[in-house]
Amino acid sequence: MAPLPHGVAQKHHLSFHSLVSMTTLMAPTHHHTTPSPPTVPYLSHPVQAHLKKIYTSLCGESQFVSREALAAFLKDVQGQDIPLSEDVKEYTFSDWLALLWMRGGFEGVGALAGNKDLGKPISSYYISSSHNTYLSGNQLMSKSTTDAYKNVLIRGCRCIEIDVHNGEPAVSVSSRLPHITGTTPSDLAVSAIQAKKKYKRMYKAEYKAKLGSLKGKIPWGRSDGKKEHAGADVGEKSGSGHTLGHKKTASNVPSISREKTSDSDSSSSSDDDSDLEDGSGEKGSRSRSGSVLKGEPVVLHAWTLTRAVGFREVCRAVRETAFQTTNLPLIVSLQVGCDVDQQEVMVQIMKEEWAGVLVDVAHPTCHPEERLPRLDELLNKILIKVKRSTEVPPTEPPSPDVSMSASSNPITPLTTSTTASTTLSSRPSTLTPTPTISTPLTPTTSHDALDALSVSSRSRSPSLSGSRSRSPAPKNKARGINPSLSALGIYTHSSHFSSLTASSASIPSHIYSLSEGDILELFAASPNALLAHNRSYMMRAYPAGHRIDSSNPDPSVFWRKGIQMAALNWQVWDHGTMLNEAMFADSDGWVLKPPGMREGAEVAELDAHKVEGKLMDLRIRIFAAQRILGEEELRARVKVEVHAERAGEKAGEEWKRHTETKRGASVDWEGERLDFLGAGPGVVEELSFVRFRIEDDGFTDTLAAWACVRLDRLQNGYRFLKLRDAKGAATDGLLFIGVEKIER
Numbered sequence: 146m147a148p149l150p151h152g153v154a155q156k157h158h159l160s161f162h163s164l165v166s167m168t169t170l171m172a173p174t175h176h177h178t179t180p181s182p183p184t185v186p187y188l189s190h191p192v193q194a195h196l197k198k199i200y201t202s203l204c205g206e207s208q209f210v211s212r213e214a215l216a217a218f219l220k221d222v223q224g225q226d227i228p229l230s231e232d233v234k235e236y237t238f239s240d241w242l243a244l245l246w247m248r249g250g251f252e253g254v255g256a257l258a259g260n261k262d263l264g265k266p267i268s269s270y271y272i273s274s275s276h277n278t279y280l281s282g283n284q285l286m287s288k289s290t291t292d293a294y295k296n297v298l299i300r301g302c303r304c305i306e307i308d309v310h311n312g313e314p315a316v317s318v319s320s321r322l323p324h325i326t327g328t329t330p331s332d333l334a335v336s337a338i339q340a341k342k343k344y345k346r347m348y349k350a351e352y353k354a355k356l357g358s359l360k361g362k363i364p365w366g367r368s369d370g371k372k373e374h375a376g377a378d379v380g381e382k383s384g385s386g387h388t389l390g391h392k393k394t395a396s397n398v399p400s401i402s403r404e405k406t407s408d409s410d411s412s413s414s415s416d417d418d419s420d421l422e423d424g425s426g427e428k429g430s431r432s433r434s435g436s437v438l439k440g441e442p443v444v445l446h447a448w449t450l451t452r453a454v455g456f457r458e459v460c461r462a463v464r465e466t467a468f469q470t471t472n473l474p475l476i477v478s479l480q481v482g483c484d485v486d487q488q489e490v491m492v493q494i495m496k497e498e499w500a501g502v503l504v505d506v507a508h509p510t511c512h513p514e515e516r517l518p519r520l521d522e523l524l525n526k527i528l529i530k531v532k533r534s535t536e537v538p539p540t541e542p543p544s545p546d547v548s549m550s551a552s553s554n555p556i557t558p559l560t561t562s563t564t565a566s567t568t569l570s571s572r573p574s575t576l577t578p579t580p581t582i583s584t585p586l587t588p589t590t591s592h593d594a595l596d597a598l599s600v601s602s603r604s605r606s607p608s609l610s611g612s613r614s615r616s617p618a619p620k621n622k623a624r625g626i627n628p629s630l631s632a633l634g635i636y637t638h639s640s641h642f643s644s645l646t647a648s649s650a651s652i653p654s655h656i657y658s659l660s661e662g663d664i665l666e667l668f669a670a671s672p673n674a675l676l677a678h679n680r681s682y683m684m685r686a687y688p689a690g691h692r693i694d695s696s697n698p699d700p701s702v703f704w705r706k707g708i709q710m711a712a713l714n715w716q717v718w719d720h721g722t723m724l725n726e727a728m729f730a731d732s733d734g735w736v737l738k739p740p741g742m743r744e745g746a747e748v749a750e751l752d753a754h755k756v757e758g759k760l761m762d763l764r765i766r767i768f769a770a771q772r773i774l775g776e777e778e779l780r781a782r783v784k785v786e787v788h789a790e791r792a793g794e795k796a797g798e799e800w801k802r803h804t805e806t807k808r809g810a811s812v813d814w815e816g817e818r819l820d821f822l823g824a825g826p827g828v829v830e831e832l833s834f835v836r837f838r839i840e841d842d843g844f845t846d847t848l849a850a851w852a853c854v855r856l857d858r859l860q861n862g863y864r865f866l867k868l869r870d871a872k873g874a875a876t877d878g879l880l881f882i883g884v885e886k887i888e889r
Contacts, residue, residue: 185246189771189811192881199863200238209235223250223862253864254854262737263521268683269743270520271704273725273734274304276687276712279444279454284693289445289454291462297715298466303734304476304710307444309456309491311483315440442487456491460498467527471733474523476637478530481626488627502527507635513654518636520735530656532639534631645674656683661698668706679707681744687712697721701788705832707742718873724788724834727853739831759828759888763787763821766883767804770839771811773850773878779841781849782806783814787821789833789856806842830857837866837880850878861886
């Protein structure tokens with residue numbers, strides 16, 4: 146290498162060979178200790194060639210890049226403010242590369258701005274949420290495990306789900322059959338198990354055929370009495386915070402593996418009692434674990450052949466990991482399928498295992514009928530979401546043709562909670578429980594002012610009438626909610642949805658849970674009413690019942706409707722979990738909503754067609770990728786998908802573009818450009834996403850690696866994106882791209 150010319154600071158000069166030969170790319174860290182400075186990783190020849198072209202273009206007629214040219218490049222192209230030393234007049238290629246890399250000048254995902262605002266009511270945040278958290282695979286035949294809870298909590302989930310059913314009675318009853326409903330297995334389930342025992346040893350092929358014929362007849366679903374039929378062959382998809390002070394990185398935490406079992410699930414069974422094979426053909430030890438104590442409730446998916454795990458073991462696993470990576474609150478959504486006596490046991494277990502963190506009484510300064518607590522009042526706390534033992538029945542049926550105007554807002558909280566940001570030092574950091582207020586509280590009469598909505602319009606919407614959503618408990622159902630369990634749903638109580646104008650819709654602590662299809666129909670009918678409700682009150686969306694393979698919907702569709710909790714199946718990696726990863730990256734599972742979608746916004750700002758947004762163009766250039774599958778070669782193409790609000794016929798759909806297919810372990814696409822023009826109007830960058838899929842372009846377009854970025858954090862200019870593998874684990878692969886976001 147030629148000697149440095151006069152004016153180039155020796156202390157900034159690094160050997161290019163030493164830079165590009167380094168093989169360690171430091172992952173971001175969130176520990177208290179000072180992180181090690183990033184180093185330039187090994188860069189493949191295609192990547193080096195593109196970087197050299199960029200550098201040469203900045204040099205102009207000179208041999209080196211001047212300080213002025215570099216400053217203009219940072220401002221006009223990269224859109225970043227990186228201080229440059231006055232003593233350095235020129236930069237060699239190695240100097241330029243080292244400076245930009247080590248100062249974040251090539252980082253594709255921008256840092257979150259400032260400190261998190263914790264001074265808003267909890268309805269003003271999006272919450273990273275899990276559906277059927279206990280399952281390790283599909284919805285019909287996979288195993289319930291405590292590892293599933295540990296996995297999602299370490300990865301940043303802050304709303305988990307526990308389905309609780311009757312366990313074995315304290316008096317021994319001779320039965321070694323898996324639970325189907327939480328009490329008694331169905332005849333078809335028993336038939337499936339008997340078929341396995343009969344054919345397993347001698348007639349393996351015949352056994353599989355017999356068992357396969359029964360799979361499609363097994364009743365499934367939640368505790369709603371429905372017995373729809375599942376597909377004949379259920380295949381499992383391959384699975385798989387920065388806190389305020391003590392976040393541990395979870396960037397390399399893969400999704401839970403079906404081969405791995407927790408201590409509580411690891412006991413093996415005899416050959417006759419061994420578990421049914423799951424959809425992937427793998428065998429799991431599904432015998433009843435020794436940790437499931439008799440007389441205590443269990444956790445499993447009702448009306449299926451999923452295997453149970455003890456409720457106490459789940460609570461213990463949650464306590465161990467709930468605040469391991471963040472001190473922000475955790476919401477536990479209980480689906481109760483056990484009788485009132487077992488519910489009393491549930492309460493005892495939760496108070497024992499979650500002592501000191503469970504919110505079990507209301508705070509005297511935060512009455513649940515007056516306001517929702519602020520996020521900073523719930524640090525290191527667990528909230529219970531459960532139905533009330535008695536609810537005021539809805540008096541008015543819904544109507545899809547009524548929407549809200551700026552002058553008439555029927556969703557009015559009983560009292561207005563403060564929305565101004567305040568510092569943690571100006572008030573107590575948490576809601577310290579005190580027994581001065583008893584719960585549960587009787588719901589008050591709604592202040593709604595809308596007229597009653599017609600039953601006939603409701604009947605036109607089969608989804609809203611409950612055909613696909615979780616059905617409520619029957620009116621005269623003997624198995625109700627124990628008052629002592631109901632009393633734990635203080636600030637987050639489940640409420641059966643009937644109408645956005647029902648009396649329950651203005652109680653601050655209520656949470657409506659609706660399936661994805663119900664929400665889409667409700668929004669199509671009354672968009673402004675739904676947006677207005679969700680700025681002050683809580684709502685949860687969950688996957689449709691037909692997703693027995695544990696696939697996920699696009700959660701950004703629900704976030705754009707103001708829904709706080711879009712519950713997903715975390716045991717698979719698909720577009721839903723990828724978008725969720727991008728949404729909550731570095732956020733501890735709580736993300737503040739855009740101003741127009743949270744409490745305090747004017748109703749006019751919440752008009753479905755005027756929610757803060759913009760019309761914009763997005764231009765992506767794909768330069769090169771390295772170490773996509775390590776050193777393995779592949780026929781690779783990059784598919785780019787933009788998930789953003791769009792007008793016209795394509796509203797709600799993502800845009801897709803892809804590059805040509807190139808071969809290699811480090812692939813060069815030569816800067817191929819993919820344009821997404823005219824997104825919007827109404828694009829909210831905080832609720833829009835760009836997903837990069839690198840596919841092995843064979844017969845099945847197998848996913849090789851991916852990256853997903855929230856649009857407001859995708860930085861302009863020349864950028865590197867860190868790649869994850871198909872199971873969600875971080876790799877040392879990199880994708881080099883160019884980004885240009887243009888507002889119209």
